Amino acid sequence: MTSALIVKKEETQTMRHKLQKFGFWDSKRRLKQLSAEYVAIPITVDALSWTDLGLHDRCPPCQVKEVDLAPSKTSRLEPPADNLKRHVARFLTDSGRVVSPELLADLPSHWEKHGDLILFSNSAFTSDVWSQLGSPLWKVVCQCLVGSRLARKSSISADGFRSPQVALLYGDNGWVEHVDNGIRYSYDVTRCMFSIGNITEKLRVGQMACKGETVVDLYAGIGYFTLPYLVHAGAGRVIACEWNPASVDALRRNLHLNRVLDRCTVYIGDNRQVCPVDVADRVNLGLIPSSEVGWPVACAALKADSGGILHIHGNVTSKHPACNTHDTDDLDHTVTEDGQGHPTFSVHKTAALMTQLNTACTCNNKHVGRCSENTQEGGALIISSEIDRCHFEHSRSNPKHSNSNSKVKTKVDRRNVSCNKKLRPEWLSWSREVTVKINSLLEHGKNTWTVTILHIEHVKSYAPHIDHLVLDLDCRPNI
Ligand SMILES: C[S@@+](CC[C@H](N)C(=O)[O-])C[C@H]1O[C@@H](n2cnc3c(N)ncnc32)[C@H](O)[C@@H]1O
Incomplete structure (x- = not known):
């Protein structure tokens, strides 16, 4: 309701000009004809102030009332x-x-x-x-x-x-509902979070071809990705892990709202304890700034005999040490250019990282277009720029390369790595590091795996220089 001066219709323009002159006309509201005789003019003061200011005496036939007046064109532009x-x-x-x-x-x-x-x-x-x-x-x-x-x-x-x-x-x-891409998400804003900025990734997940697949969602939340897998991507079953009881409440409600409750199993608790092993065709790791704590669980969840795809989220900073070529003594990574101007990414493993991975690299000629070992660099792996994807294969059991001083050197033509945005060297560098670690985690005894970068998805940017990426890795056991 707005305060309005009720005037006779024929006095409207005169009164409006007077009010405007003295600064009492409220231009943000429209005039309203109340009857054949009277018009309401919006004013900036209420009835009490109108009287206090003595305006009532100076304008006796006018009355001030609270009236419902529509916003004016000017206010709609405000x-x-x-x-x-x-x-x-x-x-x-x-x-x-x-x-x-x-x-x-x-x-x-x-x-x-x-x-x-x-x-x-x-x-x-x-x-x-x-x-x-x-x-x-x-x-x-x-x-x-x-x-x-x-x-x-x-x-x-x-x-x-x-x-x-x-x-x-x-x-x-605090319960609210959002509809994104035809999916209803309901949750209590005071108890769980909703990632509005992940909409592009939710859309991408919805377009994936997952017909009949078993998908593990390690950080299910209220179902941000679980639901697109079930509703749009055609997943046969989703195993959703979530440890926050408030999110689990919302997740269950959302599975019900979207009529997919029967195709989802919710595991409540820390995914490192509750996630089943050897079940998944695909694992989603939607945790930022890093999902690294979940990588061992994700690798164990993949089907041992056929493997699957990992969607690994992470925040990558473009001020990565890899970009700083001035302090190479302290660095684990360097970026240089090869002879044809293609960036070459070298991961110089520190002793600590080598101990952590307890692995060295071998080259798998079956899976890469052309590759060779750089014997001068002690077991370095070089992958030719002619391959169409980036592959890594590691074997813990190969004594030839179990040297903690060894370097992993990889060279990939960035033009062949698919990305929804212009691919930055830091993103490729991060992807390669993740690939190496995932490969080492997938080893069981003498088993070796081939891990291929399928795609790098840029989800969003944070200022300054931080990008939320999703790395899609195809992981297959070598039979
Ligand atoms: C970032 S939120 C979910 C985000 C959602 N995947 C997205 O990107 O929009 C991460 C979720 O993972 C859950 N979470 C984190 N660590 C977990 C763990 N170890 N086990 C199970 N759930 C976990 C949190 O409770 C939270 O709901």
Whole structure:
């Protein structure tokens, strides 16, 4: 409702000009004809102030009333944050508070909308004044932002559940629903997180051909990837691991909402303890900044006789030591150019890394186009730039290469590695490191595996220089 001066129809233009002249005309609302005789003109002061200011005496036939007036064209062009500021400032004045620049700076300039719930960052509404004003203020904020519940977050907690620290400001519960790509996701914003930024990856997962496959989702959350695998990608079964009871509640609800409950088994607990082995055609590792803790579990979950595909998430910084060619003495990785201008990535394994992997590299002529061993570098592996994918094969059992000082040197034509964005050297460097580690984890006794980089997906960028990537690795046992 807005304060309006009720005037006779024939006086409308004269009154409007007078109000405008004295600064009482509210240009953000439209005039409204109330009857054949009367028109409501929006004003910037309420009935009480109108009387206090003596305007009532100077304009006796006019009445001030609260009327529902539609926003004017000008106000529809106004940025929502400015609109909020204007209304809150007015609310403060009406409540007898001083509209200080500090309070106005404490108002949000951006927010997330989860259905009818508006979620602010922790930098907004920090002053105690807001909580003192309570519900009447929150109602004004809801009206401006067209919502009915408000919440405020701080950072995502470091409790391992990545629980959001969100408090409700207005409303009685935090359950919200999102529809993404035809999938319904419901969750309590005060208890679990939703990764809005992962939408492109969810779409990609939905387009994968997984008909009849068993997919393990190691970090299922509320079903961000579990659901696209089931609803769109045609997975026969998804094994969803999740240790946060709040996320499990939401996951179950979402499986039910999307009618795929019968094709999903939820394993509650730490995936390192609960995830079954030798079952998966595909494993999703949706944990950032790094999913490395889950790599051994993922490798064990793959079908031992046929292997499968891993989708490994990770944040990669472009200020990776690999880029810094000035301090090569301290580096584990270097990037150089080969004779034809193709970048060559060399992973110089430290003794520590070699101990961790307890492996050296051998070259698998069956799987790469052309490769040769660089004997001068003590068991280095060079993969020709003519191969169409990047392959690695490791064998713990090969005494010839079990030298902790050995280097793994790989050279891959970056033009042959598929990526949805322009492939950066750091991304390829990271992918190759992951590939080497995954290969070493897949070994069992004398078994060797071939691990192939299928694709590098850039999901999103964080400032500065950090990119969320997904590395798709094809892992097959050599029979
Ligand atoms: C980043 S969130 C889920 C994100 C979702 N995959 C995405 O990218 O949108 C990670 C989820 O993994 C769960 N999680 C982390 N470590 C886990 C573990 N060791 N076992 C089971 N669940 C785990 C957290 O509780 C959280 O719900």
